[in-house]
Amino acid sequence: MKVKILSILSAVTLLPALYMIFLFAPTEATQGHAQRIFYIHVPLAVIGAYGSAILLFIGSLGFLITRDLKWDRFGAVAAEMGIVFTSAQLLTAMMWAKPIWGTWYVFDSRGTLQIVLLLIFVAYFMLRSYLPDRDKRAKLCAVFGLLGMVDVPINYLSIYLFRTQHPQAVISPGGGGVEREMGYTLLMSAIAILFFYAYVFVRRLTIARVEEEVDYYTQVILANE
């Protein structure tokens, strides 16, 4: 039921978000249409990448405290979502940077942070697949997830000291602010991506549980043969 509501909500919000991004929002004066990718890029970064990092942190900490395997699944799904959303966000960044900066990638603060975050997610995922034992995997991955996510703020701090080429955040205290239509579009797109993220997350969590059950019964059958 919960999944159904989320799926409907994300479908209902994604369509108007697309309309607003391509038709409603005014074209930016200097960057032209390339700027429209901003409405996708920012929510992907904030909700997709940082959100996954926070969820992986919660999952790892939750497992270490409660030792309940459901938190391990939670963390694993968060890392998977992190890989997908951070990659998508890096791709949108590159699509934008090529026409605007004339280069695919610049080693500035946020870009580097995202790449390192992606590498940590991938490392977490690889660690999972090289650990055959269920309990051991949960424990070690929780430790690595915790260590990896603690790294993110320190990483941000250290990378931030580099001179940054990334456009300064416009939606922040002290930021320049944006045109009202642009603000609405960004908000709509953020809501749509939030629902989409939540939908995929819950769906994937259910699948992870089923996968585990299948694994368990396969082992039972093999043991009885």
Add this chain to the structure above:
Amino acid sequence: MKPLTAIVFKDIVIEMRSKESISSMLMFGILVLVIFMFAFEGSGLDKSLIGAGELWVAYSFAAILGLNRSLAMELDNDCLQGLLLAPLGRGALYLGKVASNFTFMIIAEFIVLPVFFILNNLSFDQRFLAIAGISILGTLGIAAVGTILSTISANTRMKEVMLPILQIPLTVPVVIAAAEATSQILNKETPEISAWLTILAGFSIVYLVISYLVFEFAVEE
């Protein structure tokens, strides 16, 4: 304090007899420096600009070699089991392993560092001492993360391959901060050095504390 010194003493005795860890780190570090020298020799790039990165690549890769060796040593003949059965806390065990890993890395690095100065034609003035100090701070961070990560990777099917995959992304702040601080020292311009040193020290403290707390999960059977 006693279990800590006992672990370090045990590791030093083993190292004096086998001479495996330090010698391999040392050779590897020097090889990296030499390879970089070949790569950059004809390029006409300023040595003081690329030198810092060169040095920290050599340090961090050599550290991974040493960490792999340090845990492989404990896994042979189930020595780790013996350590876990010994009457000492898991946190103390972790700190002991960090201390011995740190000692071996520092010994290797303090031999690599003069080689770096000679190969890059730098004079042995105050900069040498300053970079040695940065090496100590950075190595502490690398040892703090590396010790717990090598314990994690030892449980996987591909032990030696897994460690760099886990460690390199996590030590990015150390390498950035240490390389930046080193490069500022090499250029004799140190406007932001205190910020970089703070990051190095903060990283080490944060990871020592967290790893101290969660190490028991990493070694639990």
